[in-house]
Amino acid sequence: xxxxxxxxxxxxxxxxxxxxxxxxxxxxxxxxxxxxxxxxxxxxxxxxxxxxxxxxxxxxxxxxxxxxxxxxxxxxxxxxxxxxxxxxxxxxxxxxxxxxxxxxxxxxxxxxxxxxxxxxxxxxxxxxxxxxxxxxxxxxxxxxxxxxxxxxxxxxxxxxxxxxxxxxxxxxxxxxxxxxxxxxxxxxxxxx
Numbered sequence: 734x735x736x737x738x739x740x741x742x743x744x745x746x747x748x749x750x751x752x753x754x755x756x757x758x759x760x761x762x763x764x765x766x767x768x769x770x771x772x773x774x775x776x777x778x779x780x781x782x783x784x785x786x787x788x789x790x791x792x793x794x795x796x797x798x799x800x801x802x803x804x805x806x807x808x809x810x811x812x813x814x815x816x817x818x819x820x821x822x823x824x825x826x827x828x829x830x831x832x833x834x835x836x837x838x839x840x841x842x843x844x845x846x847x848x849x850x851x852x853x854x855x856x857x858x859x860x861x862x863x864x865x866x867x868x869x870x871x872x873x874x875x876x877x878x879x880x881x882x883x884x885x886x887x888x889x890x891x892x893x894x895x896x897x898x899x900x901x902x903x904x905x906x907x908x909x910x911x912x913x914x915x916x917x918x919x920x921x922x923x924x925x
Contacts (some may be wrong), residue, residue: 734760736794738822740787740813741801742766742773745863747844749800750776752829752847756919760825762794783815798827798843799861803881805917809895811879814843814861824860832864841878859896883920 737759739746746764753759763781766773773780782790786906791797797817803810818824823845828834834852841860846852850868859878864870868882871889876882877896887905894900894912901920906912918924 734758735825736760736762737796737798737825738762738790738794739764739778740784740797740817741799741809742775743800743802746800747776748847748866749827749845750778752827752845753869755830755848756827757830759796759825763790764800765790784813787817787820787822787861787922789881791817795823796825797822798824798845803863803879805899805918807881807899810861811897814879817846863891877914 742764746900761778764775764778765782765784766780768783770780799810799813801809804909826840826844828846829848831848832846832850834846835854837854838852838856840858841862844858844862846864847866849866850864851916853872855872856870858876861879862876863881865884867885869887873891874888876894879896880894880898882900884902886900891909892906897914897916898912898916899921900918902921904922907925
Protein backbone atom coordinates (compact mmCIF):
# COMPACT_ATOMS: atom_id res chain seq x y z
CA UNK A 734 0.00 0.00 0.00
CA UNK A 735 1.09 3.55 -0.71
CA UNK A 736 1.29 6.09 2.12
CA UNK A 737 -0.95 9.15 2.12
CA UNK A 738 -1.13 12.22 4.37
CA UNK A 739 -4.50 13.80 5.12
CA UNK A 740 -4.50 17.59 5.36
CA UNK A 741 -7.31 18.75 7.63
CA UNK A 742 -8.81 16.93 10.60
CA UNK A 743 -12.47 17.97 10.76
CA UNK A 744 -15.73 16.27 9.82
CA UNK A 745 -14.90 15.82 6.12
CA UNK A 746 -11.67 14.08 7.16
CA UNK A 747 -13.73 11.34 8.86
CA UNK A 748 -15.64 10.65 5.63
CA UNK A 749 -12.40 10.58 3.63
CA UNK A 750 -10.85 8.15 6.11
CA UNK A 751 -13.80 5.82 5.58
CA UNK A 752 -13.38 5.94 1.79
CA UNK A 753 -9.60 5.38 2.00
CA UNK A 754 -10.03 2.42 4.34
CA UNK A 755 -12.46 0.77 1.93
CA UNK A 756 -10.35 1.74 -1.10
CA UNK A 757 -7.35 -0.22 0.29
CA UNK A 758 -4.79 1.34 -2.04
CA UNK A 759 -3.45 3.79 0.52
CA UNK A 760 -2.26 3.63 4.12
CA UNK A 761 -2.94 6.79 6.14
CA UNK A 762 0.39 8.03 7.53
CA UNK A 763 -1.03 10.85 9.63
CA UNK A 764 -3.18 13.93 9.64
CA UNK A 765 -2.01 17.55 9.36
CA UNK A 766 -3.97 20.24 11.19
CA UNK A 767 -3.46 23.19 13.56
CA UNK A 768 -0.54 22.97 16.03
CA UNK A 769 -2.88 22.99 19.04
CA UNK A 770 -4.59 19.82 17.74
CA UNK A 771 -1.42 17.70 17.37
CA UNK A 772 -1.92 14.41 19.23
CA UNK A 773 -5.71 14.39 18.79
CA UNK A 774 -7.09 11.09 17.54
CA UNK A 775 -9.53 10.94 14.60
CA UNK A 776 -11.02 7.48 13.96
CA UNK A 777 -7.80 5.83 15.08
CA UNK A 778 -5.40 8.18 13.25
CA UNK A 779 -3.38 10.88 14.98
CA UNK A 780 -2.94 14.49 14.03
CA UNK A 781 0.85 14.38 13.77
CA UNK A 782 1.91 17.69 12.24
CA UNK A 783 0.82 21.18 11.25
CA UNK A 784 1.01 22.81 7.81
CA UNK A 785 4.45 24.27 8.59
CA UNK A 786 5.76 20.68 8.36
CA UNK A 787 4.46 19.98 4.83
CA UNK A 788 7.84 20.21 3.07
CA UNK A 789 9.38 17.76 5.58
CA UNK A 790 6.43 15.37 5.23
CA UNK A 791 6.55 15.54 1.42
CA UNK A 792 10.08 14.13 1.50
CA UNK A 793 8.94 11.18 3.61
CA UNK A 794 5.47 10.55 2.11
CA UNK A 795 4.71 11.25 -1.54
CA UNK A 796 0.92 11.44 -1.53
CA UNK A 797 -1.56 13.79 0.12
CA UNK A 798 -5.19 14.76 -0.13
CA UNK A 799 -6.95 17.83 1.25
CA UNK A 800 -9.48 16.69 3.85
CA UNK A 801 -10.81 20.09 4.86
CA UNK A 802 -14.44 20.41 3.80
CA UNK A 803 -15.84 23.21 1.67
CA UNK A 804 -19.15 24.85 2.40
CA UNK A 805 -19.00 28.61 2.69
CA UNK A 806 -15.75 29.13 0.83
CA UNK A 807 -13.06 27.14 -1.02
CA UNK A 808 -10.27 29.45 0.20
CA UNK A 809 -8.84 27.12 2.86
CA UNK A 810 -8.87 24.07 0.56
CA UNK A 811 -7.15 26.04 -2.21
CA UNK A 812 -4.53 27.49 0.15
CA UNK A 813 -3.68 24.06 1.57
CA UNK A 814 -3.65 22.46 -1.89
CA UNK A 815 -1.16 25.07 -3.15
CA UNK A 816 1.02 24.78 -0.02
CA UNK A 817 1.17 20.99 -0.25
CA UNK A 818 1.78 21.07 -4.01
CA UNK A 819 4.64 23.54 -3.54
CA UNK A 820 6.04 21.28 -0.78
CA UNK A 821 6.25 18.47 -3.35
CA UNK A 822 3.24 16.27 -2.62
CA UNK A 823 1.45 14.31 -5.35
CA UNK A 824 -2.34 14.29 -5.25
CA UNK A 825 -3.93 11.02 -6.33
CA UNK A 826 -7.64 10.96 -7.05
CA UNK A 827 -9.46 8.77 -4.54
CA UNK A 828 -12.55 6.90 -5.70
CA UNK A 829 -14.75 4.95 -3.30
CA UNK A 830 -15.18 1.31 -4.33
CA UNK A 831 -18.89 1.97 -3.82
CA UNK A 832 -18.95 4.79 -6.42
CA UNK A 833 -19.44 4.38 -10.16
CA UNK A 834 -17.02 6.33 -12.35
CA UNK A 835 -17.22 5.77 -16.10
CA UNK A 836 -14.00 4.72 -17.79
CA UNK A 837 -14.88 7.45 -20.32
CA UNK A 838 -14.66 10.22 -17.72
CA UNK A 839 -11.64 12.06 -16.32
CA UNK A 840 -10.92 12.90 -12.68
CA UNK A 841 -8.37 15.55 -11.66
CA UNK A 842 -5.65 15.25 -9.06
CA UNK A 843 -6.62 15.40 -5.41
CA UNK A 844 -10.31 14.88 -6.16
CA UNK A 845 -12.33 12.50 -4.01
CA UNK A 846 -15.39 10.62 -5.22
CA UNK A 847 -17.39 9.54 -2.16
CA UNK A 848 -19.63 6.52 -1.55
CA UNK A 849 -22.50 5.89 -4.00
CA UNK A 850 -21.62 8.87 -6.21
CA UNK A 851 -22.00 8.43 -9.98
CA UNK A 852 -19.80 10.07 -12.61
CA UNK A 853 -21.07 9.20 -16.07
CA UNK A 854 -19.51 9.06 -19.54
CA UNK A 855 -17.48 12.00 -20.82
CA UNK A 856 -17.77 13.92 -17.54
CA UNK A 857 -14.63 15.90 -16.64
CA UNK A 858 -13.85 16.79 -13.06
CA UNK A 859 -11.00 19.13 -12.16
CA UNK A 860 -8.43 19.15 -9.37
CA UNK A 861 -9.10 19.28 -5.63
CA UNK A 862 -12.84 18.62 -5.91
CA UNK A 863 -15.27 16.82 -3.63
CA UNK A 864 -17.96 14.74 -5.32
CA UNK A 865 -19.86 13.88 -2.18
CA UNK A 866 -22.02 10.92 -1.17
CA UNK A 867 -24.77 10.03 -3.69
CA UNK A 868 -23.99 12.97 -6.00
CA UNK A 869 -24.86 12.36 -9.66
CA UNK A 870 -22.66 13.92 -12.35
CA UNK A 871 -24.22 13.05 -15.70
CA UNK A 872 -22.72 12.72 -19.16
CA UNK A 873 -20.68 15.58 -20.63
CA UNK A 874 -20.61 17.62 -17.40
CA UNK A 875 -17.56 19.77 -16.74
CA UNK A 876 -16.66 20.53 -13.14
CA UNK A 877 -13.71 22.88 -12.81
CA UNK A 878 -11.09 22.95 -10.03
CA UNK A 879 -11.84 23.40 -6.33
CA UNK A 880 -15.57 22.60 -6.44
CA UNK A 881 -17.75 20.73 -3.95
CA UNK A 882 -20.73 18.86 -5.36
CA UNK A 883 -22.62 18.07 -2.19
CA UNK A 884 -24.64 15.06 -1.06
CA UNK A 885 -27.43 13.92 -3.36
CA UNK A 886 -26.90 16.81 -5.80
CA UNK A 887 -27.95 16.06 -9.38
CA UNK A 888 -26.08 17.56 -12.32
CA UNK A 889 -27.85 16.60 -15.53
CA UNK A 890 -26.09 16.30 -18.90
CA UNK A 891 -23.86 19.08 -20.25
CA UNK A 892 -23.81 21.09 -17.02
CA UNK A 893 -20.73 23.27 -16.55
CA UNK A 894 -19.65 24.24 -13.04
CA UNK A 895 -16.85 26.80 -13.11
CA UNK A 896 -14.10 26.84 -10.47
CA UNK A 897 -14.54 27.39 -6.73
CA UNK A 898 -18.26 26.54 -6.61
CA UNK A 899 -20.38 24.85 -3.98
CA UNK A 900 -23.49 22.96 -5.11
CA UNK A 901 -25.69 22.24 -2.07
CA UNK A 902 -27.32 18.98 -1.02
CA UNK A 903 -30.35 17.82 -3.02
CA UNK A 904 -29.89 20.56 -5.64
CA UNK A 905 -30.79 19.78 -9.22
CA UNK A 906 -29.13 21.47 -12.20
CA UNK A 907 -30.99 20.99 -15.49
CA UNK A 908 -29.28 20.03 -18.75
CA UNK A 909 -26.85 22.59 -20.14
CA UNK A 910 -26.80 24.94 -17.13
CA UNK A 911 -23.61 27.01 -16.70
CA UNK A 912 -22.72 27.91 -13.10
CA UNK A 913 -20.39 30.92 -12.84
CA UNK A 914 -17.14 30.87 -10.84
CA UNK A 915 -17.39 31.20 -7.03
CA UNK A 916 -21.12 30.43 -6.99
CA UNK A 917 -22.76 29.13 -3.83
CA UNK A 918 -25.90 27.13 -4.62
CA UNK A 919 -28.04 26.50 -1.54
CA UNK A 920 -29.43 23.07 -0.67
CA UNK A 921 -32.64 21.97 -2.42
CA UNK A 922 -32.22 24.50 -5.25
CA UNK A 923 -33.56 23.80 -8.75
CA UNK A 924 -31.73 25.61 -11.56
CA UNK A 925 -33.24 25.37 -15.06
